[in-house]
Amino acid sequence: MRKHHLIKADRFNVLPRRLLNSARQAGLGFISLLPIMLGTLLLTSLIIPILPQLFEGGLFGQHPVIDALTGAGIGSIAAGQPMISYLLGGELLDSGVDLIAVTALVVAWVTVGVIQLPMEALVFGSRFAFCRNLLSFLFSLAIAFMISGILHVFG
Amino acid sequence: MSSASPDHRSSAERNGHRNRGSWFFLLSVLGLYLGVHFINPGYSAACFDYFINALIRLLPAFGIMFLLLWLFNLFAAAPRIAGLLGRYAGFKGWLFAMGGGILSMGPMYLWYPLLRDLKSKGMRTSLLAAFLYSRAVKIPMLPFMLHYFGSVYTILFVVHVLLFSIASGLLMERISSASSENRVADNE
Numbered sequence: 016m017r018k019h020h021l022i023k024a025d026r027f028n029v030l031p032r033r034l035l036n037s038a039r040q041a042g043l044g045f046i047s048l049l050p051i052m053l054g055t056l057l058l059t060s061l062i063i064p065i066l067p068q069l070f071e072g073g074l075f076g077q078h079p080v081i082d083a084l085t086g087a088g089i090g091s092i093a094a095g096q097p098m099i100s101y102l103l104g105g106e107l108l109d110s111g112v113d114l115i116a117v118t119a120l121v122v123a124w125v126t127v128g129v130i131q132l133p134m135e136a137l138v139f140g141s142r143f144a145f146c147r148n149l150l151s152f153l154f155s156l157a158i159a160f161m162i163s164g165i166l167h168v169f170g
Numbered sequence: 171m172s173s174a175s176p177d178h179r180s181s182a183e184r185n186g187h188r189n190r191g192s193w194f195f196l197l198s199v200l201g202l203y204l205g206v207h208f209i210n211p212g213y214s215a216a217c218f219d220y221f222i223n224a225l226i227r228l229l230p231a232f233g234i235m236f237l238l239l240w241l242f243n244l245f246a247a248a249p250r251i252a253g254l255l256g257r258y259a260g261f262k263g264w265l266f267a268m269g270g271g272i273l274s275m276g277p278m279y280l281w282y283p284l285l286r287d288l289k290s291k292g293m294r295t296s297l298l299a300a301f302l303y304s305r306a307v308k309i310p311m312l313p314f315m316l317h318y319f320g321s322v323y324t325i326l327f328v329v330h331v332l333l334f335s336i337a338s339g340l341l342m343e344r345i346s347s348a349s350s351e352n353r354v355a356d357n358e
Contacts (some may be wrong), residue, residue: 032335033328035328037241040241044247049192050195051192053196053225054192054195054198054199056221056225058199059204059224059278060217060224061214075290098311101314101315104243104318105315105319114323118327121327122331125305127301136280138285139285142346143346146342146345147299147342150342151338154303158331158334159328161328168323
């Protein structure tokens with residue numbers, strides 16, 4: 016009887032401990048991400064004010080296809096966490112970059128990895144790595160145009 | 171978050187290494203600001219103002235992100251994700267591959283060792299490609315996307331990425347099976 020009570024009490028102890036451990040792990044994960052997030056936001060803040068000059072220079076703000084290709088190209092070369100692409104994409108959108116270019120950048124950022132291509136080829140084979148990255152690049156353009164088209168028609 | 175990482179090093183070593191890298195990145199950016207400040211103080215001050223305003227706007231998203239990370243640590247463990255991505259999972263395999271991709275944290279190359287192990291144990295090429303593609307959706311980061319792009323865009327984004335991860339998987343499997351058939355034909 017006493018043993019039964021002890022087991023029951025143990026079960027009650029496990030849940031708060033698990034919640035606390037998860038909160039601790041989440042806290043550690045959050046703290047480890049915080050410098051990257053702050054650094055990205057700082058870096059983005061450093062780039063955003065010169066964006067109008069880049070538009071004048073012709074990086075974005077041309078034909079939608081060229082904008083999408085530019086966005087997907089930047090996203091493919093940039094290697095980083097998805098969070099960075101969301102932050103950068105959001106700030107770019109706020110500063111007037113077209114949604115097609117921003118979407119292509121965000122999707123390509125995570126799905127295409129030009130810098131990681133040699134490593135991916137070593138691990139999974141060069142044919143797999145090359146075809147997957149090429150497909151992902153084309154898909155990032157397709158997704159950008161589809162989402163933009165849907166929003167244009169229904170938005 | 172750390173529990174979902176496939177790296178085989180000890181978690182303390184991994185977290186320490188990652189933390190050092192993150193802080194080094196932040197320090198480098200601050201150093202860059204300092205450099206810009208010496209060249210053009212007005213510009214660096216304007217950039218810092220922009221940063222403070224953006225940070226204030228993003229504070230609620232940071233709170234939601236922490237909450238989601240907490241829930242992930244509570245329910246999603248790395249061995250569970252790895253166990254469910256097996257060869258004979260069928261429809262469930264697709265769900266777990268895409269779910270695993272969404273839940274996976276950190277850079278893509280951190281996941282290569284686990285994926286290579288799964289592949290060597292018979293994981294389908296389609297599931298591997300779907301896993302890698304669906305990584306574009308990051309649930310803890312969605313509050314940022316909602317903040318910047320709105321709910322309609324976010325839903326469209328998630329749906330499109332998931333549909334295209336299936337397309338990517340199917341096409342990659344077709345490409346790799348075609349290449350292996352060609353190899354067999356060449357050998358014959």
